[in-house]
Structure formats: C-alpha cells, structure tokens
Amino acid sequence: DSQVVDTDVLIVGSGPAGASAALFLSTLGVDNIMITKYRWTANTPRAHITNQRTMEIFRDVEIEDQVLAEATPHHMIGDTVFCTSIAGDEIGRILTWGNHPARHADYELASPSLNCDIPQTYLEPILVKNATMRGTQTQFSTEYLSHVQDADGVDVRVFNRLTGSEYTIRTKFLIGADGARSKVASDIDLPLEGEMDIAGSMNITFKADLAKLVGHRPSVLYWVVQPGSNIGGIGAGLVRMIRPWDEWLIVWGFDISQGPPEVTEADALQVVRNLIGVPDLDAEITGTSLWGNNEQYATHLQSGRVFCAGDAVHKHPPSNGLGSNTSIQDSYNLAWKIAAVVYGQADDSLLETYSVERAPVAKQIVTRANQSGREFGQLFEALGLEPGQSEDEMHAAIASRKDNSVEGARKRTKVREAMELKNYEFNAHGVELGQRYASTAVVSDERGPTPNPRDPELYYEASTDPGVRLPHVWVGDSRDKHSTHDLADYSRFTVFTGTTGSAWEDAAREVSDHLGVGIDTVVIGPDRDTTDLYFDWDRVRGIAEDGAILVRPDKHIAWRIQTLPENPAAELRNALSSVLGRD
Numbered sequence: 378d379s380q381v382v383d384t385d386v387l388i389v390g391s392g393p394a395g396a397s398a399a400l401f402l403s404t405l406g407v408d409n410i411m412i413t414k415y416r417w418t419a420n421t422p423r424a425h426i427t428n429q430r431t432m433e434i435f436r437d438v439e440i441e442d443q444v445l446a447e448a449t450p451h452h453m454i455g456d457t458v459f460c461t462s463i464a465g466d467e468i469g470r471i472l473t474w475g476n477h478p479a480r481h482a483d484y485e486l487a488s489p490s491l492n493c494d495i496p497q498t499y500l501e502p503i504l505v506k507n508a509t510m511r512g513t514q515t516q517f518s519t520e521y522l523s524h525v526q527d528a529d530g531v532d533v534r535v536f537n538r539l540t541g542s543e544y545t546i547r548t549k550f551l552i553g554a555d556g557a558r559s560k561v562a563s564d565i566d567l568p569l570e571g572e573m574d575i576a577g578s579m580n581i582t583f584k585a586d587l588a589k590l591v592g593h594r595p596s597v598l599y600w601v602v603q604p605g606s607n608i609g610g611i612g613a614g615l616v617r618m619i620r621p622w623d624e625w626l627i628v629w630g631f632d633i634s635q636g637p638p639e640v641t642e643a644d645a646l647q648v649v650r651n652l653i654g655v656p657d658l659d660a661e662i663t664g665t666s667l668w669g670n671n672e673q674y675a676t677h678l679q680s681g682r683v684f685c686a687g688d689a690v691h692k693h694p695p696s697n698g699l700g701s702n703t704s705i706q707d708s709y710n711l712a713w714k715i716a717a718v719v720y721g722q723a724d725d726s727l728l729e730t731y732s733v734e735r736a737p738v739a740k741q742i743v744t745r746a747n748q749s750g751r752e753f754g755q756l757f758e759a760l761g762l763e764p765g766q767s768e769d770e771m772h773a774a775i776a777s778r779k780d781n782s783v784e785g786a787r788k789r790t791k792v793r794e795a796m797e798l799k800n801y802e803f804n805a806h807g808v809e810l811g812q813r814y815a816s817t818a819v820v821s822d823e824r825g826p827t828p829n830p831r832d833p834e835l836y837y838e839a840s841t842d843p844g845v846r847l848p849h850v851w852v853g854d855s856r857d858k859h860s861t862h863d864l865a866d867y868s869r870f871t872v873f874t875g876t877t878g879s880a881w882e883d884a885a886r887e888v889s890d891h892l893g894v895g896i897d898t899v900v901i902g903p904d905r906d907t908t909d910l911y912f913d914w915d916r917v918r919g920i921a922e923d924g925a926i927l928v929r930p931d932k933h934i935a936w937r938i939q940t941l942p943e944n945p946a947a948e949l950r951n952a953l954s955s956v957l958g959r960d
C-alpha cells in the first residue's frame with residue numbers, strides 16, 4: 378500500500394484511444410504508463426474501417442506500413458452490396474469509402490494515405506507494441522479504481538488483478554480512455570447528452586469460406602434486407618468481412634424492449650445461414666455477444682488534470698466507421714498539448730482547448746452515425762416494408778420491386794434514391810476530413826470560412842483557414858516526393874511560406890529560440906527546401922507567396938498571414954504565444 382509509482386501521464390485503457398495516446402506521448406518523449414483491465418487487447422474484431430485522417434496520423438508516427446501490412450486494402454473494401462441474402466437476390470450496390478471512380482479523385486487529392494480495413498484485434502497490438510517499444514510502461518491486468526487530484530497532480534488507485542493488490546500511481550495528468558462505460562468519465566462527472574441502449578444488436582463471429590459468393594464484388598460490408606432486418610440493430614442485417622473471404626462478423630438486431638435474448642450456438646448458426654442464404658452452410662461459430670446501440674456524447678471532456686477520450690466521450694453505433702477513428706484523433710489532439718505543457722512550452726490553459734476542439738466533434742459524429750442508421754428506414758420504406766407485416770408479406774414486398782408495372786417502376790426509383798442517401802454513411806469524406814477547430818489554440822482571421830461549394834458532409838474542401846487540417850499536396854524535388862504533411866513534424870510547429878517569404882526562416886529561428894518551442898520553416902519554391910512540383914500548393918495555400926501559414930503539431934492550422942509584414946518575428950511570436958496561452 379505504501380508503494381507509489383510516479384509518471385507524467387497515466388492512461389487508462391489500451392483500446393484505440395488509450396493505445397494511440399500512449400504511442401503519441403512516447404513518440405514525443407513524454408513519460409507515460411498505460412494500464413488496462415484485461416490480460417491483452419480487444420478479443421473481438423470491433424471497429425475496422427480506418428479512414429484517411431487516421432492513416433495520415435499513422436504515417437506521421439511511422440506505423441502506416443505496419444498497419445497496411447495487416448489490413449485489407451482500400452480497393453478491396455468498397456463494392457458494398459445490398460441483398461436479400463448473400464447467395465440470394467441482389468438489390469443493388471454502392472461503391473463506398475471513395476471507391477467510386479468519380480469520388481476516388483477526391484480521396485486521392487485530399488491525402489497522402491488511402492483508407493483501409495483493419496479489425497481492432499489486429500490494430501491494437503500494433504499500437505500497443507509501438508507505444509511500448511518507444512517508452513510506454515504497459516501494465517495489463519491492471520484496473521483503474523479511483524483518483525484524487527490536487528494542484529500539482531493526480532493520485533490514482535489501481536488494482537493488480539494478478540496479485541490482488543492495490544497501489545497508487547502519482548501522475549501529472551490522467552487520461553481516461555476506458556471505453557463507453559468509462560469509470561473515469563463518471564468519476565469526473567462529465568456532462569452527457571443523449572441516451573444509451575436505444576436499440577439492441579448481436580454480434581456473431583464465424584468462419585466460412587464465402588469466396589465464391591463475394592470475391593467478384595469485394596467489400597467489407599454486405600447488407601441484408603430480409604424479415605427481421607428492420608428490428609433493432611444498426612439499420613439492416615450486416616455481414617461484415619474480417620478477413621477475405623473466410624472470417625466474418627454478423628450484426629443482427631433484436632428488440633431491446635424485450636430484454637436481452639438468449640443466443641445459443643444453434644440460434645447463431647441459424648442467423649448465419651439465413652443471412653448467407655445457404656440453408657446447410659458449413660460455418661464454425663466462433664463467438665456471440667450482445668451490445669446496446671448508443672446515442673450519447675459528452676459536452677465537456679476535461680476536469681482539471683483529468684481528460685477523457687474515445688468512447689468514454691462519444692458512444693454511437695458503428696455506422697460511418699467513426700468510432701476507432703475519432704478515438705485516435707482525440708488522442709492525437711490531446712497528446713501534443715500535454716507534451717507542450719510537460720516541457721514547459723505552453724501554459725496549462727492550452728489543455729482546455731482539447732475539450733473546446735473535440736467536444737463538437739463528439740457531438741457531430743454521434744449524430745451522424747445514428748442518423749445513418751436511421752436512414753436505412755428510407756430503403757425499407759422504398760421496398761414497402763412496414764412494421765407488423767408477416768414474413769410472407771415482407772418477402773412479397775421485397776420481390777415486388779421486380780414487377781413489370783407502374784408501381785414496380787416507382788418502387789425501383791425509390792430504391793435508387795434510398796441507396797443514394799447511403800452516401801452519407803459510406804462516402805462522407807467531408808465528415809472525415811473537414812473538422813474545423815475554433816479555440817484559443819487557433820488564431821482566427823477576418824476572412825471567415827472558405828465556402829464549400831458542395832455538400833460539406835460528403836465533400837472535403839481544402840483550405841488553409843485557421844483551425845482546419847493542413848491541405849495535402851505533393852511537393853519535393855527531382856529525387857523525392859513528400860506530402861506537405863510529411864514536412865510538418867508532430868514534435869514541432871511548422872511555418873510554410875514561398876520563395877519571397879524566405880525572411881520567415883530567420884523569424885522562425887528567432888521565435889523558436891525566444892519561446893523555447895521547435896519551429897521548422899518550409900520554403901516552397903523552385904530550388905528551395907522543396908518545390909511545388911505540380912503547382913498544387915500555389916493553388917491551395919490561400920495566401921500570397923510571401924505570407925505564412927503556421928501549422929500545429931497535429932497538422933491543424935494555427936494561424937496564417939496574407940503577406941510578409943514589416944516585422945515577421947513579432948507577428949509570429951504574437952501568434953504562437955497566443956496559441957500556447959503564453960500572452
């Protein structure tokens with residue numbers, strides 16, 4: 378009991394939020410301990426779609442290759458099928474995750490990295506391994522019990538499940554990345570909006586070789602509309618690929634008002650056979666679990682030295698694939714700020730911008746994911762499925778979309794419209810890349826947001842508005858090609874300018890020395906640090922060649938200035954001091 382262990386940051390949880398926080402902090406050289414309740418990482422596949430924003434973060438911390446090596450690649454995940462069963466009638470397909478040729482350009486243009494599919498059972502070990510190799514003290518079978526914070530730190534009581542003993546970890550900061558039933562979030566009384574357990578879902582994992590049924594229409598998602606598909610769950614029955622094409626997960630809804638059903642192996646096998654549409658399918662059931670669909674988010678993510686990230690602050694169904702992605706992006710936002718405070722580069726007030734910047738994202742993604750689930754309703758309606766119908770009536774309604782009649786034609790149009798609506802779940806590029814922060818860690822300018830001429834949920838619009846993510850373009854020279862993101866290191870701030878803005882180099886050096894904060898300058902121009910190979914930077918930079926864009930470690934834009942001022946060092950120092958809470 379007298380044992381006390383000291384650290385700078387204690388992370389509770391080794392899921393996507395916790396393990397990535399550990400990885401980011403260790404990459405930045407911040408002393409940290411990660412504790413997690415169980416013996417190992419996630420034991421079920423869970424989240425899988427890994428979007429471009431997350432992949433570029435992985436690229437930044439140099440694990441993108443390791444992730445791609447374990448992932449199903451972008452081009453194999455997007456021929457998303459809607460059917461009455463996998464072997465049965467196909468209702469239609471939608472090209473997803475940017476795989477439509479007309480959308481693919483948007484994805485290619487927006488980021489150096491493409492999305493991919495990696496189940497949590499494969500991703501978490503990569504995060505934990507790299508975090509631990511870079512310095513994290515990882516403690517499995519260790520449970521968070523409680524904490525008390527004072528002016529200088531937090532005393533955290535933890536329980537070693539192997540020895541049955543308790544001890545105290547003294548830490549400067551505590552991150553609760555302990556999932557949807559977060560004890561840390563409840564101990565600091567984070568304010569929550571919305572409801573938990575609004576619908577019931579059952580996961581069934583199984584092994585069966587379905588290559589012949591799906592290999593010609595490769596996707597991670599096969600949506601099944603048949604009797605029962607519109608009860609509970611995540612919009613419709615889902616057959617989800619874990620590994621092509623012999624490991625699978627089914628998500629099937631149940632009526633939560635009836636309480637949790639008992640699911641025997643025989644029941645699970647029956648659901649599998651129904652959805653695959655092969656009555657005697659040889660399938661090995663590897664697991665079943667029940668879970669509740671949630672629509673809840675925290676409106677504030679911090680109390681003093683304690684922060685929550687991930688599902689602890691946003692709880693929602695898997696629709697849009699935002700859970701793990703947003704969790705990792707939360708930690709990416711938080712970790713550099715903690716590092717800046719630990720290293721004495723920033724005032725503690727910088728830490729408050731985590732909540733200010735990420736709470737709106739929590740709300741946005743919880744709302745988006747739930748709306749996407751509900752939008753399946755339009756497909757059921759188009760097909761003529763209604764509550765209270767018998768199974769025969771439902772089969773007949775689904776089949777009547779084939780009728781050679783005016784009614785049949787009308788139905789076919791409605792089905793197409795309902796399918797198009799699903800772009801908001803499967804091609805929501807603007808939701809994924811268009812996050813815009815407004816806080817004291819961003820110096821806004823008078824120009825206001827660059828208008829997005831297209832639907833901002835579906836389409837990302839590159840700009841250098843303060844608060845948005847740095848636009849990606851390829852730059853380099855005759856030997857090398859880099860993304861602009863590659864030139865902005867996670868441990869530093871970066872100033873981007875052009876040839877006539879070369880004076881920013883001296884200014885940045887001066888401010889860097891003065892504030893004790895790393896600042897790199899990248900001068901983009903022929904024969905400078907890097908060349909605007911395709912003239913794309915010139916198109917997107919949104920300032921004059923001699924202006925400057927100050928990029929934060931997390932690749933969001935902190936400040937920009939249109940042209941070279943009389944005293945660039947003074948302007949830069951003012952901006953950066955304000956971002957770091959030092960003015």
Ligand code: FDA
Nearest residue numbers: 390391392393394414423424520521555556687688695700
């Ligand atoms: P996460 O829940 O992953 O991690 C919490 C961590 O905290 C764990 O390591 C746990 O051991 C630890 N912990 C909890 N309490 C603790 C304590 N008191 N002390 C110490 N450690 C503690 N998403 C999706 O996009 N597609 C999907 O198909 C699914 N499917 C799915 C299935 C199931 C069964 C679940 C539970 C969840 C999903 N999800 C999902 C959601 C997705 O898994 C989720 O968004 C991310 O895992 C969130 O990551 P976090 O790191 O925030 O929490």
